[in-house]
Amino acid sequence: MEERYLELIKIINEADYNYHTLDNPTITDQEYDSYLRELYNIEEAHPELVRSDSPSHRAGGKVLDEFKKITHAIPMLSLSNVFNEEEIRQFDDRIKKEGINPKYVAELKIDGLSVSLNYKSGKLVSAATRGDGIIGEDITNNVKTIKTVPLTINKPIDIEVRGEIYISKKRFNEINADREKKGLELFQNCRNLAAGSIRQLDSSIAASRKLDCWIYHLPNPTDYGIKTHYEALNFMKELGFKVNPNNRLVNSIEELLEFIKEKKEQRDSLPYDIDGIVIKLNDLQEQRIMGFTAKYPRWATAYKFPATQVLTKLEDIVFTVGRTGQITPNAVLSPVLVQGSTIRRATLHNEDYVKEKDLKIGDIVSIRKAGDVIPEVVESIKERRNGTEKDFKMIDACPICGTKLVKKEGQVDYFCLNPLCDKRNIESLIHFVDRHAMNITGLGERIIEDFYNMGFIKNIIDIYKLKEHAEDLVELEGFGNKSVNNLIEAIENSKKNSLEKLIFALGIEQVGEKTARILARRFETMDNLMNTSVEVLTNIQDIGEIIAESIVSFFNDDKNKELIENLKELGINMAYTGEKIEEKEQFANKTFVITGTLLNYSRDEMKRIIENFGGRVSDSVSKKTDVVIVGDNPGSKYEKAQKLGIEIWNDDEINSIMEEING
Secondary structure, eight states, rough: HHHHHHHHHHHHHHHIIIIIIISOSSOOOHHHHHHHHHHHHHHHHGGGGGOOOGGGGOOSOOTTTTEEEOSSSSSOOOOEEEOOOOHHHHHHHHHHTTTTTOEEEEEEEEESEEEEEETTEEEEEEEEOOOTTSSSEEEEHHTTTTTTSOOOOSSOOEEEEEEEEEHHHHHHHHHHHHHHTTTTTOEEEEOHHHEEEEEEOOOOOOOOHEEEEEEOSSSSSGGTTBBBBHHHHHHHHHHOOOSSSOOOESSSSHHHHHHHHHHHHHHGGGOOOEEEEEEESBBHHHHHHHHSSSBBBBTEEEEEOSSSSSEEEEEEEEEEETTSSEEEEEEEEEEEEEEEEEEEEEEESSHHHHHHHTEETOOOEEEEEEETTEEEEEEOOGGGOOSSEEOOOOOSBOTOOOOOOOTTTTTOOOOOOOOTTHHHHHHHHHHHHHHHTTTOOTHHHHHHHHHHHTSSSSHHHHHHTTTGGGHHHHHHHTOHHHHHHHOOOOOHHHHOOHHHHHHHHTTOOOHHHHHHHHHHHHHHHHHHTTOOOOOHHHTTOOHHHHHHHHHHHHHHHHHHHHHHHHHTTTOOOOOOSOOOOOOOTTTTTOOEEEBBOOOOOOOHHHHHHHHTTEEESSOOOTTTTEEEEESSSSSSHHHHHHHHHHHEEEEEHHHHHHHHHOO
16 A cells, blocks of 8 residues: 555656646646545545655645746645536535535636736736745746736735636637648647746747736635625726636525536637636635635635546456357456546457557556447557557457357457357347336346346246246345336336337347337338338338348247247237328438537437438438538537538527428
């Protein structure tokens, strides 16, 4: 434990120096936060290990020798961080435990460089960086070049205010465009450019960058008769400081969460970078009650937006067996927070995928959530390799039953073809009960596996005979009469599902949810589908020859025919009961892409309307797209549609079309 503790101190100190002193971060914010949390946990569990030079005792880095030093009259503490709703609520609970009924001021967390401004008799006399929280760097000459920083304020008073120096996205792009023309190296991001500009010894360089500054904190508000932080913001605005208008006084944690959600959606459309929301207790007397730690105020915290792409270690590559026998390599990752959830595993799809990305066990890898949902390994960070990494090697036998694997002609995947492989059967059952398939609540992955091993469920038919084992199930740990009755009721309710649910649940190779819905609408009954041909299927939009052959092959198999007959005898619905397609010329045979937030329809509602009227919905804009439906904050899809000259519908046009259709 001590060895790891010392290693964390070294890692964090180096990261602090590179980030705060050299303006050259070598690890991501996400990695830094992860290391810092681990350090705090060790110190909390083992106080005997705590060292005086621990990063937990300071806020920032060393001061550059090239600048004069300025001692802050009041320390410039940094803020603690929270990363999800649960941690925000925990912060709120800690305040309520002190007998406080809190109101908060929520503000945008600007991604720039902290600054302290000192005025004497209303005139700017000094400006300093945060530095180590006690001593900062004198950057007065450079700050004077920022036009939004007043050299003289509206009252001849002595005052210190604090804020964030930043550069706008527009200015950042202009500077990089100019550097590209000159063949110079481009700046990586707005924060680095702003920090580097303000630390130039030649103030003319800082002036040329056209920096900006938001003011957000008054260290000693009671000296001016102020009683709340919100009053302090307005007071600083009256003095002539630039105060960000995107702040809100909220009366409850629910209002706070709504503000966070709203600003997260607006983030990309803002003219400057933000990386979170700062949350401050509004009442100054309540702030005093909460007090401070050695590093943080207890009355404030910063919610950091989930990283869209983060780094972690690829600890191992393991193999899983799917319901079709497909063998999939999976990344075992050092646990990491990505967009609000902890990720420990990610699929690596197949052997070719791993080789194309040149992944090695032990690599530092970049991961993200594809479509904001599914964890995906983007790339390995090869410059972080140290020689201890191990090459990937594909297995040649099923990891469950030991059967030799087969690679089908023309495909990249390996398969276990043993029909008796337990893992294949378990995965088939898990797929059948999934919420996107038959949607049987109460039969999760762990329970399916347990029931399979106990002999209660060995195949799909056994699911519908589970009520015969009700007395045995009640005796199991974690079960009781109520939970067993609820489970049996969920199984019985699944019999009423519309046909597309059953088609998808059967696990026909190449048939996903969308294809299952197309088939159910087109053929209306299971018998019609079972008796169709490859020729008929390939004439249906979105169904190619490979899918068609897979469907026909499935229903030609005697075991599958027997399964369908047995399901019929058990009373499972075999007909489509969903909404019928009623083709309308505005939608029929057209491909749509939906982007942004619509006023009158959710994304799912709009998708259903399009499909019910004969259109189809795609996730990406291409030359094959017929119409892009645009709501608020549409993003890059809207821009691409404009470049390609694709027809665009907004809320007004959608409303007009729907009024026309509905008469």
